[in-house]
């Protein structure tokens with residue numbers, strides 16, 4: 001039995017990883033900061049196979065050693081948990097516009113170049 005860990009299971013990418021791994025028949029451990037928050041983690045338990053093969057565990061990137069137990073004995077880790085370090089701001093759109101206006105025009109043109 002292959003066991004995978006997906007960090008930050010409630011996240012956009014992590015949730016798809018959890019769903020896909022379960023659909024492929026794997027056993028999955030996923031981390032969240034608050035496993036008791038049913039409103040936030042509940043949808044993970046709706047995935048096919050979740051009741052039998054998904055374990056939701058508590059871990060926080062800001063706490064040293066927090067992931068030690070979670071990672072014990074897993075075969076692979078998808079580390080996609082990502083802290084948002086910018087404080088929440090109702091006025092984020094206005095702030096972004098101010099920031100964009102402060103970028104010189106030649107730099108904005110550069111941003112439009114195809115990669």
Ligand SMILES: NC(=O)c1ccc[n+]([C@@H]2O[C@H](COP(=O)([O-])OP(=O)(O)OC[C@H]3O[C@@H](n4cnc5c(N)ncnc54)[C@H](OP(=O)(O)O)[C@@H]3O)[C@@H](O)[C@H]2O)c1
Pocket residue numbers: 007008009010011012013014031032033034040059060061062080081082083084
């Ligand atoms: N979405 C995209 O299109 C995209 C494209 C390219 C790259 N990426 C990269 O992929 C990564 C994940 O992106 P995403 O869009 O899936 O992000 P997301 O939806 O914001 O999910 C990130 C998850 O990280 C968890 N998290 C936040 N702070 C944490 C902490 N201190 N400790 C542990 N877990 C924490 C959160 O879960 P809890 O709140 O439940 O703990 C959250 O659900 C990011 O590094 C992003 O830059 C994303």
